[in-house]
Amino acid sequence: MFSLSHRLAATLVILSSLALFASNAKGGExxxxxxxxNNGNFNAPASENNIPFWMVPGWENIGTGDQNSVALRIDESYDGTHNAVIAGQAARTHGLDTGHTIQTGDIYSLSYVWRDSFQWVEEEDQIVVRLFTTSDDTITGERSHLVSMSSGISSLSRAYEYVNQPKVYMASTADAGKRLFVALDTFTATPNTTGFARMDNFKLSVEPYGVHLQKTETDEGPAWSVQWPAVPDRHYTLLRSTDLENWSPVRSHIPAEDRTVLGHATTMTENEDRAFYKVRREVNSGLVDPETPADAQPFLVTPTGDNWVLDFSDEFNGTEVDLTKWQIDDSPRSRDPRWSRGIHQWFWRPRNVSVADGHLILDVEKTNSNTMATGAISSRPGKYETTFGFFEVRVKIADTTKDTHTAFWLQGKNMGVVTGSGNNGAEVDVFESAWFGDFTKAVVHIDGYGADRRARTRQYDTPGLHDGFNVFGLHWTPNEMRIYYNGVHKVTYTGRWLPLVPEWLWLSNGASFGDIGTFQDEPIxxxxxxxxxxVRVWKSR
Structure with missing residues (x-):
């Protein structure tokens, strides 16, 4: 972490360009x-065995049942004390009013121990912890989920295991001022399950991050460190004023050097008696194409109501791929063969990727009687990854009758970790044009590409898909993903199909798995x- 220190004789005030934070804001968990x-250890009350919700301090039943349901038991204990009975039925869900009012930049972490119990399906069932707000700041109000984190399936049959999930959610300005609630819920692939699990020693913590000061004493007097939340791969400008009207940059292009660090700081010396500082994230940061129209907004028939600000874009107006944003993929070995259409092997090759006439071009070629070569670019880790926003491409797909499909998709680096959920990362196929008709399909893949792989496919109509350029959009929030075609909403994904971690972008062509075309009959x-x-990505401000 870089430190930008200011030595001031009297007053130092920090203003954020996104939100205001008091100069005495404190960090730390x-x-x-x-x-x-808040009875996180579930030890109160201590005198009973089968304790109903109405007797339990803090926790209440926010499921469809009443407060007479059993909430705590002493058997199957983790540490000799009570534990929470987590039920697979909708009738019983532990809920808690944390008493905390959310502030912009709050970062939440959670941990607990749990085990499977009576009739729990070890291969499917999972505990899900949800953080949520409500329409009226009461626990019974209409809920808006901020984040849902699953335990994963049980790895220790009939034994407690530890779950630690740091930094699961960072509060936005839209969340600020609302009351924070917790639900201990379950996920099962089998409807109407009657299984149970146990939980103990639940912990939820908050780490406030706003623009704030950290003071240290030196031989020359107090030194102040200016700190603020930093988004990976972004740059910032620190500005100074003595009158809150005229601002001048102190330092520009300050990088967020460590992708794992949210706080950031830099250093300098100042002798004035009074000064004001504010932090501004640089609009370009090298990732917004200067040729993207300044007023560009998502193509939507019905606007979402968000204040959209560009975070990433590429207009492809140059003569080559911008390697600060993209990696040109080169397959080390053949990807999955398409035997039914005579494609025994196919590869992504750099020679099939070019930029010309204002377009990225991904060529498809037949290199011999049974081999296809085509192109793909990706913003893999180290280029551009992000969480949430509006993602949009305008594309003219390749001719699907030649046994190729065009695709726009996202991928997370941990999607291969098997948890029964995509919350830790997923492959999100906004579209794959593998069919001859005016329709396409969206697919979300979770749990890697092996035996545990799961996918949810949604077909949607795409009039004019094969006739020219069309616009595909993805609106990704902590609660859902909504897919759009030419500004019209088509598909929604929620729950375990929703990634909650950074993902990178893919633009690709591949050997088709859909309708069978003419590859075998085509010349080399x-x-x-x-x-x-x-390609454009916006963030909601």
Whole structure:
């Protein structure tokens, strides 16, 4: 972490360009639930075995049942004390009002121990912890889920295991001022399950991050460190004023050097008696194409109501791929063969990727009687990864009758970790054009590409898909993903199909798995191309 210190004789005030934070804002973790605080250890009351919800301090049943359901038991104990009975039925869900009012930049972490119990399906069932707000700041109000984190399936049959999930959610300005609630819920692939699990020593903590000061004493007097939340791969400008009207940059292009660090700081010396500082994230940061129209907004028939600000874009107006944003993929070995159409092997090759006439071009070629070569670019880790926003491409797909499909998709680096959920990362296929008709399919893949792989496919109509350029959009929030075609909402994903971690972008062509075309009958050489007009990603402010 870089430190930007200011030595001031009297007053130092910090203003954020996104939100205001008091100059005495404090960092450091604060426990909201844990131990005796809010009965995070489930030890109260201590005198009973089958304890109903109405007797339990803090926790209440927010399921469809009443407060007479059993909430705590002493058997199957973790540490000789009570534990929470987590039920697979909708009638019984532990809920808690944390008493905490959310502030912009709050970062929440959670941990607990749990085990499977009576009739729990070890291969499917999972505990899900949800953080949520409500419409009226009461626990019974209409819920808006901020984040849902699953335990994963049980790895220790009939034994407690520890779950630690740091930094699961960072509060936005839209969340600020609302009351924070917790639900201990379950996920099962089998409807109407009657299984049970046990939980103990639940802990929820918050780490406030806003623009704030850290003071240290030196031989020359107090030194102040200016700190603020930093988004990976972004740059910032620190500005100074003595009158809150005229601002001048102190330092520009300050990088968020460590992708794992949210706080950031830099250093300098100042002797004035009074000064004001504010932090501004640089609009470009090298990732917004200067040729993207300044007023560009998502193509939507019905606007979402968000204030959209560009975070990433490429208009492909140059003569080569921008390697600060993209990696040109080169397959080390053949990807999955398409035996039914005579494609025994196919590869992504750099020679099939070019930029010309304002477009990214991904060529498809037949290199011999049973081999296809095509192109793909990705913003793999180290280029551009992000969480949430509006993602949009304008593309003319390749000719699907030549046995190729065009695709726009996202991928997370941990999607291969098997948890029964995509919350830790997923492959999100916004579209794959593998069919001849005016329709396409969206697919979310979770739990890797092996025997545990799961996928949910949604077909949607795409009039005019094969006739020219069309716009595909993805609106990704902590609660859902909504897919759009030419501004019209088509598909929604929620729950375990929703990634909650950074993902990178893919633009690709591949050997088709859909309708069978004419590859076997085509001559050796170029077959078709997809053309990409732009890629844009916005963040809601």
């Amino acid at each position: 604060r426990i909201l639930v844990g131990g005796d605080l 050489g170029w077959l078709t191309s997809s053309k990409w007009d732009y």
